Amino acid sequence: MLDLLCQFETLSKSSNLVWVNSISSKAIMDYSSYVDTSLDLNCKPNYSRDLYDAALPPPPPPPKKELESKFIDFGMKLGAKQENTSALVEELNRVSAENKKLTEMLTMMCENYNSLRNQLAEYMNKNPVEKELSPSKKRKSESSNNNSNNIITTNGNSESSSTDEESCKKPREEEPIKAKVWKTCVRTEATDTSLIVKDGYQWRKYGQKVTRDNPSPRAYFKCSFAPSCPVKKKVQRSVDDQSILVATYEGEHNHPQPSQMEATSGQNRGMALSSVPCSTNSISSSVGPNITLDFTKPKSGNDNTKSAKPARTESPDVRKFLVDQMASSLTKDPNFTAALAAAISGRIYQQKSS
DNA sequence: CGAATTTGACCAGCGC
DNA sequence: GCGCTGGTCAAATTCG
Numbered sequence: 562m563l564d565l566l567c568q569f570e571t572l573s574k575s576s577n578l579v580w581v582n583s584i585s586s587k588a589i590m591d592y593s594s595y596v597d598t599s600l601d602l603n604c605k606p607n608y609s610r611d612l613y614d615a616a617l618p619p620p621p622p623p624p625k626k627e628l629e630s631k632f633i634d635f636g637m638k639l640g641a642k643q644e645n646t647s648a649l650v651e652e653l654n655r656v657s658a659e660n661k662k663l664t665e666m667l668t669m670m671c672e673n674y675n676s677l678r679n680q681l682a683e684y685m686n687k688n689p690v691e692k693e694l695s696p697s698k699k700r701k702s703e704s705s706n707n708n709s710n711n712i713i714t715t716n717g718n719s720e721s722s723s724t725d726e727e728s729c730k731k732p733r734e735e736e737p738i739k740a741k742v743w744k745t746c747v748r749t750e751a752t753d754t755s756l757i758v759k760d761g762y763q764w765r766k767y768g769q770k771v772t773r774d775n776p777s778p779r780a781y782f783k784c785s786f787a788p789s790c791p792v793k794k795k796v797q798r799s800v801d802d803q804s805i806l807v808a809t810y811e812g813e814h815n816h817p818q819p820s821q822m823e824a825t826s827g828q829n830r831g832m833a834l835s836s837v838p839c840s841t842n843s844i845s846s847s848v849g850p851n852i853t854l855d856f857t858k859p860k861s862g863n864d865n866t867k868s869a870k871p872a873r874t875e876s877p878d879v880r881k882f883l884v885d886q887m888a889s890s891l892t893k894d895p896n897f898t899a900a901l902a903a904a905i906s907g908r909i910y911q912q913k914s915s
Numbered sequence: 916c917g918a919a920t921t922t923g924a925c926c927a928g929c930g931c
Numbered sequence: 932g933c934g935c936t937g938g939t940c941a942a943a944t945t946c947g
Contacts, residue, residue, distance in 0.1 A: 765918095765919070765920090766919080766920060766921080767920090767938095767939070767940075767941095768921090768922085768938070768939060768940080769920090769921070769922075770936095770937065770938070770939095772936080772937070773935085773936065773937085779937085779938095781938070781939075795938095
């Protein structure tokens with residue numbers, strides 16, 4: 562099963578979150594909103610990997626008018642308004658076509674990813690792994706939680722199985738009995754001792770404990786929006802593989818990701834660089850500015866991800882949102898604007914001289 | 916200096 | 932009831 566998950570992870574490329582909770586396919590779908598579909602935009606010009614080619618964001622259409630006006634002004638100053646404008650318009654058309662093509666490629670990637678995930682869910686449902694618990698264990702929940710192969714299916718209801726520890730908790734909190742509980746495995750550097758799982762949300766650590774079944778300490782986190790947001794998570798290294806962090810989430814966020822809030826509020830300079838899932842062995846480890854766009858949607862409402870998923874990649878609204886994000890990121894990047902200005906001036910100079 | 920983290924103490928559930 | 936255990940609290944400490 563882990564092999565399958567690894568394949569799944571590899572195929573998903575842009576995500577380093579391995580969803581190992583074997584539950585109903587419906588619940589799997591719920592998780593889809595957490596999958597990092599962010600594009601890692603390397604501003605350096607020397608990227609040549611296919612992945613980057615595929616994930617290369619479309620050039621920013623929204624600034625078109627702005628840029629065009631700037632181009633025109635620039636051209637007027639040089640006394641070559643008409644030629645420059647037509648050339649730039651032509652260039653913009655070409656870029657738009659490329660933009661469209663890349664968007665289609667991205668959509669196709671997302672579709673492939675989703676179909677793979679569905680296949681995984683199907684496989685899990687067909688092959689439930691019954692994990693026999695040691696009778697000597699007092700805390701059956703822990704014995705299951707600390708196993709990296711923690712793939713349990715009980716009537717397709719993960720809540721009933723993995724929330725055993727929930728039942729051990731005090732009933733003081735009025736959170737619903739069926740609070741969503743799921744797990745993720747995140748591969749990290751084996752030397753990395755921090756128990757930090759970057760998932761786009763901000764967490765406040767409120768405890769750490771060494772448990773009986775695992776020599777690695779378990780860290781307890783609450784959502785930084787608590788108490789309004791009741792979500793908690795526990796992070797502990799896998800017993801079998803110390804390089805794998807097992808994060809157990811309880812509850813559901815009732816707010817968008819902070820990174821997304823920043824993005825929508827226009828404060829997205831270098832956004833999500835520290836708060837979005839990113840593989841530690843990421844291909845984006847090259848030196849230089851990386852712009853990571855967070856495309857995960859705020860979890861509005863409950864289980865409507867099934868219908869919302871296609872919209873993420875295909876609906877005009879989402880596209881517009883993505884484009885706005887990219888445009889905002891690029892236009893605020895001084896390196897980008899400088900490079901753009903240099904490219905434009907160079908092209909105009911080239912046209913003039915020819 | 917305020918926010919975040921650490922860590923020992925405390926509480927509650929469970930098995931004997 | 933007692934001991935073990937996981938989960939949480941909150942004072943102390945660290946960090947930016």
